[in-house]
Amino acid sequence: MKAWMMGVVGLGLVGCNMSPIKPLYVSPTQYQGWGCEQLRLEYNRIGQYLKNGIEVPKQQTFGIGLGLGGVIGGRHGGGIVPSISVNMGQHQNSTRTEYAKILGQRDAVSQAAEFQNCPFKLPKYAELVPKK
Numbered sequence: 001m002k003a004w005m006m007g008v009v010g011l012g013l014v015g016c017n018m019s020p021i022k023p024l025y026v027s028p029t030q031y032q033g034w035g036c037e038q039l040r041l042e043y044n045r046i047g048q049y050l051k052n053g054i055e056v057p058k059q060q061t062f063g064i065g066l067g068l069g070g071v072i073g074g075r076h077g078g079g080i081v082p083s084i085s086v087n088m089g090q091h092q093n094s095t096r097t098e099y100a101k102i103l104g105q106r107d108a109v110s111q112a113a114e115f116q117n118c119p120f121k122l123p124k125y126a127e128l129v130p131k132k
Contacts, residue, residue, distance in 0.1 A: 021096055022103070022125075023100055023104040023107050023125045024097075024101050024103070024104040026101070026104035027108060028109070028112040028115065031108060031109055035116075036113060036118035036119065039112055039118060039122070040113070040118070040120060040122070042109050043109045043110065043113070043122045046105055046106045046109065047106065049102060050099070050103075054098050054102065103125050106124075107125050109122065110123065110124045
């Protein structure tokens with residue numbers, strides 16, 4: 001039974017990592033003061049960065065915390081008991097998160113170019129993904 005449960009949990013964790021990455025929202029207002037040529041160059045720079053691969057600085061993704069927890073009442077009395085919490089999971093600087101941020105930046109640049117009526121079209125993420 002334990003082996004079966006571990007297999008299900010393992011498949012669930014792999015499934016989270018296999019889902020397609022969608023862009024995070026980045027506001028296009030940060031590109032308001034940019035000209036059309038600057039926006040085009042930035043869009044191309046971001047595209048080159050995505051093509052070459054994203055490097056994320058290594059950071060600690062595992063932590064242990066010690067603390068005190070309270071128990072109110074109970075069958076054998078109550079009181080303060082020690083507790084240990086273990087922190088594992090995706091951190092804010094994972095490759096997937098960084099990739100989603102970069103996709104969001106590219107979409108923001110595209111929107112800024114659209115707002116400024118630039119004479120060219122910079123496709124957004126949704127326009128680049130093949131339809132099923």
